[in-house]
Amino acid sequence: MFQRRPRNPNLSESENRRLHEIEQQLGMDDPHLERSLRTGRGSRNAIDPVHAGILALIATPLLLVVAYFGGPVVGAVATGVVLVGMLAWLVSHKRSGSAGPSAYR
Structure with missing residues (x-):
């Protein structure tokens, strides 16, 4: 080995x-x-932390706005949709196998 x-x-x-x-x-x-x-x-299954951080920075304010104007039920549905979308996006953009996060490539 x-x-x-x-x-x-x-x-x-x-x-x-x-x-x-x-x-x-x-x-x-x-x-x-x-x-x-x-x-x-x-x-290869590791998720790039830079991608995850960017997604969190984009999704959080959008969810707050939707929940504020749509109410708690719409906010909960939007949260579920965003979580599923983020998971799908992260799975499709897995780290390419480099030694460090994308900021260091």
Whole structure:
């Protein structure tokens, strides 16, 4: 799983062996770990926090205006519609697999 590293001269033989066992166990517990460590990229399922923040900044004032002028029932319906729309938008704009949020690309 992990690239075989030379033995660490600062560790004893048993410590090096234990380190290798821990690496193997981590690889079995999380099959995507090796790729993440090798490429420096996180999970593809992560949502870009910049996109989520932009959506929140747009949706919040719109919901407040709709709830103020439409009343509580219309506000609740609008909130449900916005939540479903935001979820759909975020799922379609998942992070491309880069190491950091879009502001750092």
